[in-house]
Amino acid sequence: MNSLLAFVVVLGVLIFFHELGHFLIARAFGVGVETFSLGFGPRILGKKIGITDYRISAFPLGGFVKMVGEEPDSEIEPHEVSLSFSHKHVLKKILIVAAGPVANFLLAIVIFFGLFYIYGVMVLKPVVGNIDENGAAYDAGLKKNDQIQSINGISITSWDEMAKLIASSDGKPLDISLMRDEAVMSVQVIPALKITKNLFGEDTKRYMIGIASAGDIFFEKLNIYQAVIESSSQVYKISKLTLISLVKMIEGTISAKDNLGGPIQIAQMAGKFYKEGIANFISFIAFLSVTLAIVNFFPIPVLDGGHILFFTIELITGRPVNIKAREVAQRAGVFLLVLLMVFVFYNDIMRLLGH
Numbered sequence: 001m002n003s004l005l006a007f008v009v010v011l012g013v014l015i016f017f018h019e020l021g022h023f024l025i026a027r028a029f030g031v032g033v034e035t036f037s038l039g040f041g042p043r044i045l046g047k048k049i050g051i052t053d054y055r056i057s058a059f060p061l062g063g064f065v066k067m068v069g070e071e072p073d074s075e076i077e078p079h080e081v082s083l084s085f086s087h088k089h090v091l092k093k094i095l096i097v098a099a100g101p102v103a104n105f106l107l108a109i110v111i112f113f114g115l116f117y118i119y120g121v122m123v124l125k126p127v128v129g130n131i132d133e134n135g136a137a138y139d140a141g142l143k144k145n146d147q148i149q150s151i152n153g154i155s156i157t158s159w160d161e162m163a164k165l166i167a168s169s170d171g172k173p174l175d176i177s178l179m180r181d182e183a184v185m186s187v188q189v190i191p192a193l194k195i196t197k198n199l200f201g202e203d204t205k206r207y208m209i210g211i212a213s214a215g216d217i218f219f220e221k222l223n224i225y226q227a228v229i230e231s232s233s234q235v236y237k238i239s240k241l242t243l244i245s246l247v248k249m250i251e252g253t254i255s256a257k258d259n260l261g262g263p264i265q266i267a268q269m270a271g272k273f274y275k276e277g278i279a280n281f282i283s284f285i286a287f288l289s290v291t292l293a294i295v296n297f298f299p300i301p302v303l304d305g306g307h308i309l310f311f312t313i314e315l316i317t318g319r320p321v322n323i324k325a326r327e328v329a330q331r332a333g334v335f336l337l338v339l340l341m342v343f344v345f346y347n348d349i350m351r352l353l354g355h
Helices: 002-026 076-084 089-117 136-142 161-169 223-253 264-275 280-298 303-315 325-350
Strands: 033-049 052-067 122-125 128-131 145-153 176-181 184-191 192-197 203-208 211-213 217-220
Touching: 002 033, 002 052, 002 089, 002 280, 052 076, 089 161, 089 223, 089 280, 089 303, 122 161, 128 136, 136 184, 161 203, 223 280, 264 280, 264 325, 303 325
Parallel strands: none
Antiparallel strands: 033 052, 122 217, 128 211, 145 176, 176 184, 192 203
16 A cells, blocks of 8 residues: 555545544434535535435545534524524534544544554563663663563563653662573662653653663553553543643744644655554554544634634623624634645655755
8 A cells, every 4th residue: 555545544534533423413413414525625426315415525635514504694494493503502512513523532542442452552571771881770780681570579560660660769779680591680779860851852850770671572461441441541642742742842842843744744654654564554543533633622713623612602601602703713713724734734845855
């Protein structure tokens, strides 16, 4: 599968489930749906069932669900009032709008659940790789390929468990039990406070002993309950990291130029992950699904979050936001999105040119 085809598959899955969320909740609340479209622009093919035209449109960078009476000023025939979106209670309108990004969160959870339940979770073994000759581990006599078994009597099964115990040591001596060449040994190591770079390139202080992982891994099988917890946790971690990254880009801590990509970069990454295997490709879809959900919740007019903002104001004030004010806000929202698209396309092209 080449990058373009992989891109179409990724985008198609994300858009379908997003619009399906809107569609299902709209129908559950009795709202009529006139169009369910994957893509924008001219209709390529489709089928009309009842009042709904299910279609695939020419431009795949998006999709939409068009509901009866979607716009507050739209003319509604008397027999269509019961099907009208605008005539539903404001809480129902909020739930219909929120259902799209929520569906993307649920899609990510389902994908990760399937992967964790089938393959298990990848665990990095607590096996020592490179050792810093100026570090505490070197002074204590640790060697490459030593496998850490316990720290201060606490059993260690993963590198992550070991790293957390060292980081929370406050510099106090650690009694480490390890396996070396089939022999069990014990050493005492005193962690040192070091300044390192975090994921965002910022200086951070952390207690360390000066070892790197050997890279040995194993897959730990999970039961259904564990897979549910792990998949939900994974979506939470991706959401948190995405939001922190966006805040730091706004602050200028990390470069938006280096970290924001558009359709070209997504297509390249989709092709790359597909070549690495179906599990990696599906994981990539789940990651993007979380990102899409978060972005759609931003309170920017024309995005789902913008509509939710308008309806929340209506819920508080007891009356809809002035149509003229909404139109002005939506134009501003479109302008911001166009600027963003131009920026990410520029970034993509510069990367292709090697700049």
